[in-house]
Amino acid sequence: GSTSLRIVGSIHEMPFDAAAVAHRLLALPPMPLAHGAAFTGRPITRIHADDRYVLKSRLDRRFADEATAVAWCRQRLTLERRYAVYHPARTWLAFVAEDGRWQAANLSPRLAPLHLLADQGRLSEAALLQIVRMYYRMAGRFGQRLDEGLSNFGLNADGALFYLDDDFFAWDEHASFVAMIGQWLRAYAGQWLGADAARRLGETIARALHDHMGELDVDIVAEGIRDLYLPASAEASRRALLEGLLAGADERPNASLFGRGPVALLADIHANLPALDAVLAELDRRGIRSILVLGDVVGYGPHPEACIMRLQRRNAVVIRGNHDHYVAHRGESKASMSVSAQAAADWTIQRLTDPMREWLAALPLKLADGPRLAVHGAPVDRSYINAYVYEMTYQRNLDALAALEKKICFHGHSHIQGTYGRRRSQHLPLDERPCQELGRLDAALVNPGSVGQPRNGDPRAQAAIYDPARETVEFLRIPYDLAQTIADMQRFGLPEQLVQRLRQGR
The missing domain is CATH 1.10.510 (Transferase(Phosphotransferase); domain 1)
Structure with missing residues (x-):
């Protein structure tokens, strides 16, 4: 006798007698499954086919009774109609298997x-x-x-x-x-x-x-x-x-940045022009011309246009931060931020010209050069702009750095100046000493601190100088005209919470 069989339904249309086709295919021996063969699949998969149709079942889709098997098929059909990736004639059915249980299966026209x-x-x-x-x-x-x-x-x-x-x-x-x-x-x-x-x-x-x-x-x-x-x-x-x-926007900074002597590391400028000018003056005093900015040129602060123009005039190499991304794309939701940060970012969108937003949009998400990686957020995050490096995550980020076959990651985003490291499998917590030898570490996560919105309790503008030849980093903390920035924030009506954070360095 023929196999007991129940047609449950098709995704859209059933231009053939599904029951007759299923009975015919089930009478054929299962097709061999092999990598590169006409049919591939796991050992639990069974396929019966002729030159026009394919019936597929899996051993993990067997049920004790008909009602359960039919209910499962209906649920699956609802899902597949929503997904709309299968042939419209794909049909779900249930039949009694050799062990007496009800087997869910699908039947489709044979495709190439x-x-x-x-x-x-x-x-x-x-x-x-x-x-x-x-x-x-x-x-x-x-x-x-x-x-x-x-x-x-x-x-x-x-x-x-x-x-x-x-x-x-x-x-x-x-x-x-x-x-x-x-x-x-x-x-x-x-x-x-x-x-x-x-x-x-x-x-x-x-x-x-x-x-x-x-x-x-x-x-x-x-x-x-x-x-x-x-x-x-x-x-x-x-x-x-x-x-x-x-679309032609694949202009990325070249790797020769680290071949020209010491490099200034700046991060999280956040549209604070007095703080940026104080840092640039210190770099001029030291004769340092190479500048790498680790994202968030804008956001929080009152001077987005001026800060962008300063960096453009200096030919700084700049990578994109989450605030830069949000502003560039007029509120793209994949850049995470708080309510007050979003208010400031929305204000910034209105301030910037189209060419300035286009400049932000064209900034790369990372810079990779030999053993070094520069990102805004953290190496564990494929977007590189949202995840943080801090006490709870630095070990995972060091693992991610090793997986990328890099030794040093320069990053911002946390606004906390210092280095997390690993030496001979020992994890080293945040090191805030002013001068550090990175060459003594097997891996390092280096944050120069925030130029325009520090969060380590010190409101001074913060930055760093990296010497690639000596493998050293020097952390800077530079006084600036904080009162001027606060006055401008209040004049433009930026959130008072951001003013207080700036004043406290928290």
């Missing part, structure tokens, strides 16, 4: 899996662009990640792409997507993924991110693609992809 098209040299640029759009639509709407392997996607006869896998995964801040792009570049840069196709791929990624994610995500993906290890044969395609992704 991309890994086989790739093996045959028939994988098209259009298919990969469809993956990108589907991937970020899923991530942006549902916070879920599709399995990136080509075997998990298939095309119908019209070239439309559908997801084949049953699983979804937790969002991982683009890490798996970047790895997938790396695989494509390694495999196809010498074939059809040349410079022109790579540029189109970059433009498609940018559009998908703009449509479904956020402005910051473009930079996170770009940084990830820059960091990929690729053969020389893929470099031209990588450059073209980045050009498309960033």
Whole structure:
């Protein structure tokens, strides 16, 4: 006799007799599963197929009775209709398995899996662009990640792409997507993924991110693609992809900053011009010309335009902070901040010209040079602008630094001057001594302190000088006209809480 079977429903339409097809397929032996074969999957997966249809079940989806199996299938159908990544004829059903339990299964038209098209040299640029759009639509709407392997996607006869896998995964801040792009570049840069196709791929990624994610995500993906290890044969395609992704805005500071003698480290200037001018005067007195700013040029303070212009005139190398990002993108929510900070940032948005906001938007999220990394926030955070380095997180950040194969990370964001370190597996808490030898440490997290909004109880402007030849850092604390900054904050109606923090250095 035939297997007891119950059709639960399809995602959209069922242009075939699902019960008859399912009975026919279940009478066939299961297909072999192997990496690179027509069907791939885990040992718990069973696939029955002919040349037109595929029935897939998993041993972990067996239930004691029909009602439970049907309820599970209905729940799954509701989810899949929302996700809209599967073929519209995909149908869920339940049948009695050989052990007497009810097995949930899905039935779909047979599609051409991309890994086989790739093996045959028939994988098209259009298919990969469809993956990108589907991937970020899923991530942006549902916070879920599709399995990136080509075997998990298939095309119908019209070239439309559908997801084949049953699983979804937790969002991982683009890490798996970047790895997938790396695989494509390694495999196809010498074939059809040349410079022109790579540029189109970059433009498609940018559009998908703009449509479904956020402005910051473009930079996170770009940084990830820059960091990929690729053969020389893929470099031209990588450059073209980045050009498309960033639409010509891929100007990044070069690494020669650390080859020209001592470098001034500034962070968290926060639109405090008297404090910035006091620091710049001290650098002039010492004859130091190279300046690295670790983010947050604006926010909190009353002088955003003047501080930007000072740094531009000095040819400072500047990376982006969370306040810079928020202002550049007129309130992009991925930059986290308090209510009073947001009020000041919203005020800043109105003050700046479009070219100044564009300058902030073009700032890189990090600078990497040999053993050194410079970020605003913390190395554990893929955005580099939101997470903090402090007593509870510094060990994890030192681990992240080691994973990135870096020895020193310059950062800001916490507004606390000093160094966290590791020497011979021993963790060293915050060191606030004025002069320190970084060469004695195996790894170091160095914060020069905040120029314009210190939080260690000392209201003076704070900065540091790093000597790459001697591997030393000197921390500076410089008096400035605090009363002038406070008067300007009050004149512009900035939050009183920010005034009090500035006065107390807290």
